[in-house]
Amino acid sequence: MTLDELVSTAGGWITGSGPDSEVVVSSRARLARNVASFPFSTRMSEEEREDLERLCREAISRAKVASPGFYVDLLAASPLDRKLLVERHLISREHEEATGQRGVAISDDECISIMVNEEDHLRLQALLPGFAIGEAWRKIDAVDTALEAHLDFAFHPKYGYLTACPTNAGTGLRVSSLLHLPALAITRQIEKVFQAVARLRLSVRGLYGEGTEATGHFYQISNESSLGKPEEEIVKNLEAVIPQIVNYERAAREALLRKDRSRLEDRMGRAYGVLRHARVVTSEEALALLSALKMGVHMGLVNGLAPGTVGELLVFSQPAHLQKREGRELSPAERDAIRGAYIRSRLSGTNDN
Amino acid sequence: MICENCGKAQAKVHMTEIVSENEKREHHLCERCAEKLGYTIKQHFSLSEVLASLGAAQLAAREAQVPDVKCPSCGITFAEFQAAGRFGCAEDYDVFSELIEPRLDRFHDSTQHTGKIPRDGDRARRRGARVRALRSQLREAVEKEDYERAAKLRDEISRLGGAGDEVPGRSDGGTKP
Numbered sequence: 001m002t003l004d005e006l007v008s009t010a011g012g013w014i015t016g017s018g019p020d021s022e023v024v025v026s027s028r029a030r031l032a033r034n035v036a037s038f039p040f041s042t043r044m045s046e047e048e049r050e051d052l053e054r055l056c057r058e059a060i061s062r063a064k065v066a067s068p069g070f071y072v073d074l075l076a077a078s079p080l081d082r083k084l085l086v087e088r089h090l091i092s093r094e095h096e097e098a099t100g101q102r103g104v105a106i107s108d109d110e111c112i113s114i115m116v117n118e119e120d121h122l123r124l125q126a127l128l129p130g131f132a133i134g135e136a137w138r139k140i141d142a143v144d145t146a147l148e149a150h151l152d153f154a155f156h157p158k159y160g161y162l163t164a165c166p167t168n169a170g171t172g173l174r175v176s177s178l179l180h181l182p183a184l185a186i187t188r189q190i191e192k193v194f195q196a197v198a199r200l201r202l203s204v205r206g207l208y209g210e211g212t213e214a215t216g217h218f219y220q221i222s223n224e225s226s227l228g229k230p231e232e233e234i235v236k237n238l239e240a241v242i243p244q245i246v247n248y249e250r251a252a253r254e255a256l257l258r259k260d261r262s263r264l265e266d267r268m269g270r271a272y273g274v275l276r277h278a279r280v281v282t283s284e285e286a287l288a289l290l291s292a293l294k295m296g297v298h299m300g301l302v303n304g305l306a307p308g309t310v311g312e313l314l315v316f317s318q319p320a321h322l323q324k325r326e327g328r329e330l331s332p333a334e335r336d337a338i339r340g341a342y343i344r345s346r347l348s349g350t351n352d353n
Numbered sequence: 354m355i356c357e358n359c360g361k362a363q364a365k366v367h368m369t370e371i372v373s374e375n376e377k378r379e380h381h382l383c384e385r386c387a388e389k390l391g392y393t394i395k396q397h398f399s400l401s402e403v404l405a406s407l408g409a410a411q412l413a414a415r416e417a418q419v420p421d422v423k424c425p426s427c428g429i430t431f432a433e434f435q436a437a438g439r440f441g442c443a444e445d446y447d448v449f450s451e452l453i454e455p456r457l458d459r460f461h462d463s464t465q466h467t468g469k470i471p472r473d474g475d476r477a478r479r480r481g482a483r484v485r486a487l488r489s490q491l492r493e494a495v496e497k498e499d500y501e502r503a504a505k506l507r508d509e510i511s512r513l514g515g516a517g518d519e520v521p522g523r524s525d526g527g528t529k530p
Contacts, residue, residue: 036443036481037488037513043427043441045492119439141469152477154443159457160466162446162478164439166457169446170466201462228463 001108003072003081006088007316007324012110013089016311018130022298023246025178025218025311026089028127029136029235031144032120032163032172036152040164041119049101049117056116059150060105065143066114069107075100080329083320089127091115112143119164120172122147131242133175137235160227170227175235177242178207182217182295183252193245200241201225215284216291216314221245253299268296272305276347281340286317309346317343356383358390366392424448426485442485443478484513 001009013026034040038052060066074082074095085091090113091104102117115123124147126140154162160170168174184190194204205220221242223234256264271292275281281289294310296302315321317339323330326338354364362383370378382392423430427441431449434440446453457464471477487510494503 034443036478037484037510038481039427039442039485040440042437042439043429048488144469148471148473152473152481153471154478154481155471155473155475156443156446156466156478157475158465159446160468162440162443166440166446166453167460169457170461170463171468225461225463227457227461227466230468232468 001068001070003070003077003084004324006084007321010308010312010315011108013127013129014110014311014315015129016306016308018128018132020131020243020246021129021307023180023249024131024242025180026127026129027132027136027175027177028089028125029133029140029173029175030123030125031140032161032168032174033122033124033144033147033151034154034162034164035121036154038121041117041121042164046100052121053101053103053116056114056122056151057103057105059147060114060116062150063143063146065146066105066107066112069105069112071105072103074098074102074104080320080323084324087315087318087320090125092118092123094119095123111139114143120168122151131177131246133177133239133242134235137173137175137231141231168226170225171229171231171234173226173231173234174222175238176220176222177238179219179221179242179245179249180217180291180294181219181245181249182291183256184249185217186256187252189248189252193248197221197241197245200237202238202241216287218291253295257299264299265301267292268301271296272302272347275343277344279340279344280336281317281343282336283317283319283339286339286343287314290314290317305347313343313346316346354381356386357381358386359383362386368392422448426482426489444482444485480513484510487513 016025018024018026035052035055038044038048041049044052057071060071072081072085074091082091082096085104086093086096088110090106090110092115095102095104095115095118098118100117102115104116105114106112111126111128113125113127115125124140124143126136126143128136128139156162161172163169163172181190181193184193197204201224202221203224205222207215207218207220221238223238226234229237271289275286275289275293290310290313293302293305294307294314297305297307297310316325319335322335322338322342325342330338356362356364357380362385364381365384366380366382366387368380368382370380372378382390421430424441424445425448426444429441429445431452434445434449440446454464487506491503491506491510494500494506
């Protein structure tokens with residue numbers, strides 16, 4: 001596969017499948033690793049960055065950890081291509097906005113992505129649809145073990161895997177699930193959930209990680225501490241907490257149905273109606289309406305629409321995806337018109353409800 | 354001593370009232386009367402809070418003492434680390450271990466890794482430190498335009514597995530895809 005083909009495929013976590021997929025969009029495990037023979041990113045010369053990238057690319061290809069797959073040179077890539085990879089959750093915003101020689105290896109199924117020359121030399125990521133934290137961890141553990149045969153990682157007997165920022169040291173592991181919690185937000189219970197989550201030393205972030213807003217009621221819940229507990233325990237902790245939040249969300253949806261079914265149906269119908277007929281749709285509006293529609297589809301309030309279609313629209317109606325499909329950069333006004341047309345075309349042919 | 358206000362309970366609060374420069378008056382009150390008369394004693398501090406603030410003060414003092422310590426490998430100072438929030442190389446964890454441990458403990462609630470260990474343990478890190486030292490020598494040699502020495506250093510780096518070449522002595526490292 002190539003980068004250009006990403007806009008015509010909807011694989012990986014976008015499929016909307018997987019366990020508990022009506023609430024859990026995707027699950028992720030990432031490991032931070034540094035090659036022992038190089039300084040950390042902030043202290044590398046450009047020549048060293050190039051050497052390190054070459055070394056890592058070769059190790060990735062020999063270990064066959066993102067194979068079949070492809071490699072994107074992010075320094076050479078266009079800003080649009082970099083944005084596309086962020087929208088696809090294959091690179092971080094920091095990696096998109098950084099300077100200097102850097103890249104990412106991506107498996108064709110989009111399950112594995114390996115960022116090279118990020119804040120750490122390597123950021124290994126496994127991303128799966130639905131509630132699958134344990135499986136994501138096992139996959140990325142195998143990638144790490146395979147790479148270890150080809151690269152010397154900086155490891156300390158006391159502090160574990162050494163990372164540029166000490167908040168990632170130890171296991172270098174962060175596991176997270178991306179949750180869709182509209183009913184908890186509507187019923188104003190979301191703050192309570194966040195407070196409980198914070199007490200368990202877990203953190204809540206928006207759609208695109210650190211410092212981003214939680215738009216469309218999507219929230220990322222992850223472990224904070226990476227040192228002192230073995231990986232399996234970190235995974236188990238999150239595996240114990242997420243189902244409870246999923247159950248709260250389910251209970252909130254049921255309560256909404258019981259209390260005010262007609263208002264809820266009205267909300268879904270309006271969202272569906274606007275998306276099917278509007279001509280100009282901003283990305284914020286699309287996100288808000290698709291978020292409502294997603295809940296409606298999973299609750300059986302919208303007939304004739306597959307959950308996977310809504311999941312795809314959430315990804316494909318984003319700015320870089322739209323522009324990449326059009327094959328050129330678009331002004332915001334053009335983008336909103338093309339977004340409207342795209343969503344309309346994807347939703348026409350579905351049954352009226 | 355009996356409380357001068359109620360005349361019943363044991364006086365436990367003893368105060369000296371300064372009336373004027375030359376006149377001072379002693380007061381002896383029981384706890385209840387002291388509170389009733391508005392002489393409350395604040396007991397908001399807790400032992401753990403005092404210890405924590407002492408700990409923070411000690412930490413700050415210790416950090417203030419070592420602003421000049423530089424990592425011999427990457428050259429970063431602790432002040433630079435504090436400003437950027439990022440270390441410069443793997444050595445920094447040992448160079449600044451005393452300063453970093455309280456931070457690790459505060460953030461992770463631990464300072465000891467348990468979990469996955471690479472097959473090679475920390476031998477890789479020590480091997481890597483040698484390569485990093487050679488690499489900084491290489492940079493110097495290039496700056497001085499000593500190309501003969503630079504070439505030798507480059508060979509040595511690649512012999513140790515620093516860039517592009519497989520690590521020697523590894524049976525499973527060399528298969529081409």
